[in-house]
Amino acid sequence: MTWQPHITVATIVEDNGRFLFVEEVKNDKRVLNQPAGHLEANETLxxxxxxxxxxxxGWDVELTGVVGIYLYTAPSNGVTYQRVCFTAKAVKHHPDRVLDTGIVGAPWFTHDELAAQPERWRSELVLQCLDDYLAGPVHSLDVVRN
Structure with missing residues (x-):
């Protein structure tokens, strides 16, 4: 078997101490994650x-920085993911936009509200990325080269 990591991105969007999350259904359970997904062919990070x-x-965002690069091996399937976590500011909401399949909604939570729900995190990276963002530093977008 050939080992191949999956390249993913995630975005932390803050507005007055609240953070944008994705509530989605995975394995018949509602879980929370940052807006995140896989890099597609011929696409920049x-x-x-x-x-x-x-x-x-349903939010347009403007990227503002990079929190970090993470490696995570999912215990459920043994797949290794490389996550590049960005920061962004919310620019415009499109409330009538149909969201991706499996997405229940896009709630905003404070750090403490998220931390109080560990059973709902899609993975440990959800809180780790947020904690790293809050602890700083946030790196310049220039560290990501196309």
Whole structure:
């Protein structure tokens, strides 16, 4: 078997101490995640983050920085994911936009509200990325080269 990591992006969007999340159904359970998804062929990491955020939340965003790069092996299937986590500001909401399949909604939570619901995190990366964002530093978008 050939080992191949999956490249993913995630976006932390903050507005006055509240953060944009995706509520989705996975394995018949409602879970929370940052707007996130897989890099597609011929797409930049930045473009993927903007696209996934719009598709999953209905929000146009402007990327502002990079929190970090993470490796995570899912215990459920043994797949390794490389996640590039961006920060962004919300620009425009499209409330009538149909969200991706499986998405229930795009709620806003404070850090404490998210931390109080560990059973709902899609993975440990959900809180880890948020904690890293709050602890800083956030890196310049220039660290991501196309």
């Amino acid at each position: 930045r473009d993927a983050a903007i696209r996934e955020t719009l598709e999953e939340t």
